[in-house]
Structures are given as C-alpha cells and as structure tokens.
Amino acid sequence: xxxxxxxxxxxNTEIDYGQMxxxxxxxxxxxxxxxxxxxxxxxxxxxWMVSQHGLDLVNRAFDHVIITDIERDVDGRTFFDTRYSKKxxxxxxxxxxxxxxxxxxxxxxxxxxxxxxxxxxxxAVWGSSEDIMVNNTVIDLxxxxxxxGFGKRIGNFGIPMYWATVFYFKKNDISRSIFDTMKHxxxxxxxxxxxxxxxxxxxxxxxYALSVALHMLSGQVECNIIKPLPVxxxxxxxxxxxxxxxxxxxxxxxxEPAQGDFRLHKINTxxxxxxxxxxxxxxxxxINYAIS
Amino acid sequence: xxERLQKxxxxxxxxLNLLNIKSNIxxxxxxMITVAVNGGLFKATRELITFTKLIMDKGHSSVVLIDxxxxxxxxxxxxxxxxxxxxxxxxxxxxxHNEYAKLKKARSTAxxxxxxxxxxx
Numbered sequence: 502x503x504x505x506x507x508x509x510x511x512x513n514t515e516i517d518y519g520q521m522x523x524x525x526x527x528x529x530x531x532x533x534x535x536x537x538x539x540x541x542x543x544x545x546x547x548x549w550m551v552s553q554h555g556l557d558l559v560n561r562a563f564d565h566v567i568i569t570d571i572e573r574d575v576d577g578r579t580f581f582d583t584r585y586s587k588k589x590x591x592x593x594x595x596x597x598x599x600x601x602x603x604x605x606x607x608x609x610x611x612x613x614x615x616x617x618x619x620x621x622x623x624x625a626v627w628g629s630s631e632d633i634m635v636n637n638t639v640i641d642l643x644x645x646x647x648x649x650g651f652g653k654r655i656g657n658f659g660i661p662m663y664w665a666t667v668f669y670f671k672k673n674d675i676s677r678s679i680f681d682t683m684k685h686x687x688x689x690x691x692x693x694x695x696x697x698x699x700x701x702x703x704x705x706x707x708x709y710a711l712s713v714a715l716h717m718l719s720g721q722v723e724c725n726i727i728k729p730l731p732v733x734x735x736x737x738x739x740x741x742x743x744x745x746x747x748x749x750x751x752x753x754x755x756x757e758p759a760q761g762d763f764r765l766h767k768i769n770t771x772x773x774x775x776x777x778x779x780x781x782x783x784x785x786x787x788i789n790y791a792i793s
Numbered sequence: 794x795x796e797r798l799q800k801x802x803x804x805x806x807x808x809l810n811l812l813n814i815k816s817n818i819x820x821x822x823x824x825m826i827t828v829a830v831n832g833g834l835f836k837a838t839r840e841l842i843t844f845t846k847l848i849m850d851k852g853h854s855s856v857v858l859i860d861x862x863x864x865x866x867x868x869x870x871x872x873x874x875x876x877x878x879x880x881x882x883x884x885x886x887x888x889x890h891n892e893y894a895k896l897k898k899a900r901s902t903a904x905x906x907x908x909x910x911x912x913x914x
Contacts, residue, residue, distance in 0.1 A: 620821065625829035630864040644816050729863040731827045731834055732820065753906060765810050771822050771875055 504627045505537030505564070505606040510614045511571055511593035512546040515528070516580060516777045518594075519550035520784050521614040526562030527791030528618040535627055539565035541603050551619055554788075561792065565605050576704035581740035582778040584757060590713065597665055597707040598683035601676060611668040615780055618751055620770045625731045626669050633676055634669040635711070635727060637661050638734040639773075642742055642756045642766045646734075655709060657698040660716045661723060664735055665707040666773050675718075676744075682714035683707075737773045742766075744779035747786040810905055811896065818892045825885035828877055833858070833866025842911040845875040 506529050510522035518541065526538045540563040542550075547568060550559050559566075571593050600611050604785035606629055612618075625635065638653060640646055646653065655662050670676040686693050687710055694701065697706040697716075699709050716726050738744065738754050746753040774780050780787070826837040835841060835858070849871055860866045868874045898901050899905045 615863065617842055620824050622824040622827055625827050625834060628829070628832050629834070630832035630860070630866065631862060731829070732824055734818065764806065764813065765902060766813050766817070767906060768817055770817065 502607045502628070503537070503605070504535050504608040505539055505604075505610075507539050507541060507600055507604045507606070507609050507611045508563075508614050509541045509594055509597065509600075510546055510550075511543055511547060511612075513590040513593055515590040517549075517553075517586050517781055518614050518777075519546045520553065521777065521780050523550065523554055523558065523562045524784055524787045524791070525612065525614050525616060525618065526781060527558075527788060528560065529612075530793045532618050532621055534621070534624050537565075537606065538563045539567060539603075539605055541567045541569055541600075543571055544568055554703065557789070558792075559744045567603055567605070569596070569599070569603065578702075578704045580777060582776055583743050584741050584760065586778075592704045594707065595687065595705045597668075598680050598687055598710065601670070601672065601680035604672070606672075608671050611670070613666045615775065615777060616666055616771065616773045617752065617780075618771050619752065619768065622731045622771065623667075629669070631669070631728050632671050633679065633727065633732045635663045635665070635715075636667065636729045636733065636735040637727070638666060639731070639737045640734050641737050641739055642768070643758055645758075650691050655697060655712055657771070659697060660700060660712055662708065663712045663715055663723075663727065664773075665711045666735060667730060667771075668711070669730060678718055679711075682717055683710045686710040686713050691696055704765055734772075735773055736768070736770060738768075738775060738779070740775045742774075742776060742779070744774060744776070744783050747783040747790065750790060756785070801820060807902055807905075810902055811899075814896060814905060815893075818896075822885045822889045825888060826881050828874075829883055830868060830874055830877070831866050833860030833864055834862060835860055835866075835878070837878040839882075839887070841883060842875070842878050845871060845878060849875060 508522045508525055510518040512518050522540055529538055530536045547566060572595060575591050575593055575595060577589045579587050579589050581587045610623060610626060653662055687705060690705055693713050697713055719726055742754050742756040744752055745755050750769055752768045754768060756764050756766060796888045828837055854871050856868050856871055857865050858868055
C-alpha cells in the first residue's frame with residue numbers, strides 16, 4: 502500500500518502558494534517517517550517555484566509533481582494580513598474534489614499548503630481502520646473553539662462543520678462517493694448554499710462542500726461515523742495573527758484577539774496558518790530549518 | 794497610565810501567555826502519547842498501561858482492544874505493545890516535566906519566549 506501527502510498549490514496575483522507548498526512538503530520530509538509527497542499544481546506556478554527556489558529544492562520537497570488545469574474564472578476572496586491589511590485576489594483552490602483521481606497513493610492525506618507539520622502525529626494515521634478521517638473541531642491560538650463563526654457548525658442551526666485542511670482517505674468506493682458528491686455540490690453550489698443555509702463567503706469553500714457531502718453520505722443524520730485525525734482538533738492561527746519568528750521547529754505567533762491586546766504564542770505542534778503572508782515572511786527560515 | 798495599573802496589566806499578559814504555553818505543551822504531550830497499531834489508535838494512558846500489564850500477568854500474549862475511535866483492534870504482540878505504551882508515556886511525561894521546569898523559572902515574557910533572541914534555524 503502506498504501512502505503519502507497530496508498538496509494543492511495555485512499561485513494567484515497576490516499569494517505565493519507554491520512557496521507555502523515547498524515549506525509544507527519539506528516539513529513533512531523533516532518531521533514524519535512516512536513522508537512521500539505529491540504536489541498538484543499548474544504549469545505557471547510550477548515554473549515560478551523552480552525559478553524562485555531551484556529545481557533541486559522543489560524535487561527535494563515533492564516526490565511527485567502533477568500538473569493539472571484549474572478553473573480560471575473564479576470568485577475573488579479577501580485575504581487578511583493581520584487586522585491592519587487586506588487584499589483581494591482570485592481564489593483558485595476549488596478543485597479538492599478532484600483529489601481522489603489525482604492522488605498517486607492508496608492512502609492519502611490531503612493537506613493544505615498553509616499547514617505546517619511540526620510534529621509526528623500524522624504518522625499514526627496510516628493503515629487505519631477508518632476509510633476517512635477529518636477534523637470537525639478547531640481551536641485558535643488562544644484556545645477558543647468558536648472562531649468568529651467558524652465554530653463546530655455551519656451556521657447557528659447548521660450541520661457539523663468539517664475542515665478540509667487535513668483530510669485522510671483510502672482509495673475505495675466510500676471515499677470515491679464522497680469526492681463525487683463534493684463535485685456535485687460544487688457544480689450546484691448556490692442550491693446547496695440555500696438548502697443548507699451556510700454563510701455566503703463570496704467564493705466556493707471546499708470545507709462547506711465536504712461538510713455537506715459527509716452529511717449527505719451519513720444518511721443526512723448526525724451519527725458520528727466520521728472520525729477525527731489523531732488529536733481531535735486542528736489548531737489554527739487566524740488571519741488576524743502573525744507568525745513573527747520561526748526557529749528550530751518552533752513557531753512564535755502574535756495574536757490580537759481585541760485591538761491592542763497582543764499575546765505571544767509558542768507553537769511546536771501542527772498548525773494551520775490562515776495568514777498567508779505571515780508564512781511568506783518566514784518562508785526562508787522554515788525552509789532552512791526543514792532542510793537542515 | 795498609572796504605573797501600578799500598567800504593572801498589573803503586564804502581569805496579566807504574562808499570566809495569559811503562561812496559560813497558553815501550558816495549554817500548547819499539553820497538546821504536544823497529547824500528540825506524543827498517541828500510539829497506532831494494526832489500524833487502531835490508542836493513547837498511552839496509565840489505565841491502558843495497567844490494563845495491558847494485567848492481561849499479560851494473566852498469561853495472555855494477544856488481545857482485542859477497543860481503540861480511541863471505538864474500533865476493535867487485535868493486538869498480536871501484547872508485550873511489544875505494552876513496551877511501546879510505556880515508552881511513549883515516559884517520553885511524553887519527561888518532555889512535560891522539562892518544559893514545565895523551564896516555565897517555572899520564567900519571570901518575564903522574555904524568559905518565556907527565549908527562542909526569539911536565539912537563532913538556531
């Protein structure tokens with residue numbers, strides 16, 4: 502059975518997802534025993550990665566590079582860089598539903614490029630009795646569970662929220678059904694947005710499509726058949742937080758839960774960083790650590 | 794701002810940082826005690842360590858245990874599993890102890906976040 506990580510990366514006009522994917526891939530290589538990686542990207546992003554970081558580093562980060570096509574006519578998204586800066590850019594990361602077909606592995610962990618692997622917990626996943634595993638609980642740096650609406654549910658009266666940031670699946674009929682259902686939801690997004698009454702984010706959200714798919718395929722009841730990854734929650738640094746230092750596998754963040762209320766955080770466990778620019782500012786330090 | 798109030802607020806921030814660091818250490822420890830075997834996920838808790846020892850003392854070398862996700866998991870080599878649990882447990886508790894000892898010495902935010910002034914990367 503082949504096992505590995507699948508990372509999607511599509512640069513837009515503002516954000517270098519390719520660089521984040523290199524950080525992610527190299528950290529997987531550094532911290533995990535089973536560490537095969539596959540990058541799904543488009544030709545222009547791949548060329549940019551090679552020109553900026555060199556082919557050797559890209560090859561070191563990824564065992565497989567899968568060039569695909571993406572939909573270019575997509576909605577824009579506002580990306581925040583702390584509370585004090587924001588920029589709008591196209592949001593191309595809409596094809597997670599193709600991951601089943603794209604993955605070269607029998608067992609896959611689909612992982613976001615902005616997820617830093619700083620511990621070895623994902624090594625415990627392989628060979629699991631579960632067909633899929635995905636987290637439905639997140640905590641922020643201040644250990645708060647309700648991230649301004651990104652709580653455990655989609656909306657106040659909605660279905661359980663599952664986070665597509667890290668998603669384990671085996672290649673079998675059950676997971677194929679989930680990805681096929683995600684594709685169907687993506688193609689009929691407005692309908693499902695009304696039916697499930699989830700907040701209009703202005704762009705297609707893989708998390709919502711996954712949550713609806715899992716709900717539909719669980720007999721449209723909450724029967725707790727979807728299990729979380731090892732350690733039941735996902736830690737998140739929000740777009741308001743900044744990664745201010747990265748040293749020897751430890752990330753130092755500054756959060757500002759209320760304006761002017763600054764708090765420092767020392768993290769050496771896996772973390773999803775929503776502030777993309779924060780990763781960019783520390784990318785060279787992360788890469789240097791990962792290849793050391 | 795009144796100097797005493799400023800000191801109190803600084804202390805409050807220090808306490809909050811301390812709380813967050815402790816919570817993050819606990820998360821790391823929780824990660825370290827996770828053991829995967831034969832498709833099942835287990836936590837190396839004192840209860841599980843004692844239970845596996847009890848079964849071994851009864852003369853069994855294999856057993857079926859219910860994992861963290863409620864799945865029955867066959868443990869073929871119980872002594873090896875028991876050793877792995879012990880190993881994870883002590884590695885995690887030693888890590889916890891060391892980190893806790895460092896925190897106890899910290900008297901300022903600068904002490905708590907010494908990494909910022911170091912440059913090992």
